[in-house]
Amino acid sequence: MAEAGSDWTEGEVDLIVADYFDMLAMELRGAPFVKARRNAALQELTGRSRGAIEFKHQNISAVLLRLGMPWIAGYKPMANFQGALISGIERYLTAHPALFVGPEAKTRANGFAEAETLFFEAPPAPSFEPLPPPLQRIVRKFDPALRDARNRALGRRGEERIFHHEQASLRDAGRADLARKVRWVSEEDGDGAGYDIRSFDPAGRERLIEVKTTVGTVTTPFFLSENERGFAEERPDAFRLARLYDFARAPRAFELTPPLDRCVMLRPANWRAEF
DNA sequence: TCACAGCGGGGATTTATCGC
DNA sequence: GCGATAAATCCCCGCTGTGA
Numbered sequence: 001m002a003e004a005g006s007d008w009t010e011g012e013v014d015l016i017v018a019d020y021f022d023m024l025a026m027e028l029r030g031a032p033f034v035k036a037r038r039n040a041a042l043q044e045l046t047g048r049s050r051g052a053i054e055f056k057h058q059n060i061s062a063v064l065l066r067l068g069m070p071w072i073a074g075y076k077p078m079a080n081f082q083g084a085l086i087s088g089i090e091r092y093l094t095a096h097p098a099l100f101v102g103p104e105a106k107t108r109a110n111g112f113a114e115a116e117t118l119f120f121e122a123p124p125a126p127s128f129e130p131l132p133p134p135l136q137r138i139v140r141k142f143d144p145a146l147r148d149a150r151n152r153a154l155g156r157r158g159e160e161r162i163f164h165h166e167q168a169s170l171r172d173a174g175r176a177d178l179a180r181k182v183r184w185v186s187e188e189d190g191d192g193a194g195y196d197i198r199s200f201d202p203a204g205r206e207r208l209i210e211v212k213t214t215v216g217t218v219t220t221p222f223f224l225s226e227n228e229r230g231f232a233e234e235r236p237d238a239f240r241l242a243r244l245y246d247f248a249r250a251p252r253a254f255e256l257t258p259p260l261d262r263c264v265m266l267r268p269a270n271w272r273a274e275f
Numbered sequence: 276t277c278a279c280a281g282c283g284g285g286g287a288t289t290t291a292t293c294g295c
Numbered sequence: 296g297c298g299a300t301a302a303a304t305c306c307c308c309g310c311t312g313t314g315a
Contacts, residue, residue: 034302034303034304035303035304035305036302036303036304048282050283051281051282051283051284052281052282052283054305054306055280055281055282056281058306059280075305075306076305076306276315277314277315278313278314278315279312279313279314280311280312280313281310281311281312281313282309282310282311282312283308283309283310283311284307284308284309284310285306285307285308286305286306286307286308287304287305287306287307288303288304288305288306289302289303289304289305290301290302290303290304291300291301291302291303292299292300292301292302293298293299293300293301294297294298294299294300295296295297295298295299
């Protein structure tokens with residue numbers, strides 16, 4: 001049994017990290033669980049106190065926040081965390097590479113006839129703060145932005161949600177005529193237009209919306225193609241980037257308008273090699 | 276002295292359960 | 296169905312120990 005005040009051992013860290021990810025997966029699935037019982041079971045296994053285990057849960061949330069991954073609601077990320085936790089999380093992710101991909105990535109975002117509250121304020125303009133090297137290593141191995149970008153089903157469901165939201169908003173604004181003209185361009189014509197949805201504001205002005213969806217949090221990075229970035233520069237009057245986040249749990253969104261580099265930090269993510 | 280990890284305690288709030 | 300009560304959840308405050 002561990003002594004209060006001593007550093008957590010690798011075994012203890014592995015236990016609590018595994019338990020945390022198990023609870024997180026259940027939360028994302030909408031499955032019920034009682035945190036106090038999980039805490040009590042960990043107290044039995046580790047000899048740590050309730051407060052110590054809860055504190056460690058908040059430390060794990062802090063690491064996941066920095067990684068752009070979702071965390072358990074209720075375990076508010078602490079400001080700091082110890083290095084042993086990073087290693088523990090890396091070990092867990094290495095052993096469970098399919099985490100949040102596949103069945104777990106199913107979402108509960110069904111039925112959205114009304115223009116319910118979906119859009120909130122965008123996060124403040126970025127202040128670039130580099131990740132500590134151990135976290136950079138994890139991001140390279142398990143990039144949550146890349147994982148979400150490769151999840152085509154997730155992207156499609158995000159577009160569907162925004163498509164219905166645009167229609168409902170226009171109907172609520174008394175513009176059923178415009179709501180009928182909203183087009184899901186990427187679904188009907190395929191990718192390549194530089195945006196996913198052609199919609200309108202209540203005054204009839206065009207809104208060309210590119211939808212970016214992640215399971216992660218409000219600040220989880222996302223990928224933008226060169227075509228999309230170029231289109232945003234070409235049509236700053238109409239281009240809108242709809243950023244849907246926390247999609248598996250409680251989908252929320254914010255909207256970015258060009259110039260995009262004033263709202264987000266754009267960094268080249270791949271290179272085109274030509275002869 | 277200071278920063279930080281680790282921790283205990285507890286108040287406020289929400290949710291579940293029970294008895295009427 | 297409703298109010299009372301218990302349990303669970305959320306998260307804040309402030310303390311100790313340690314190492315630089």
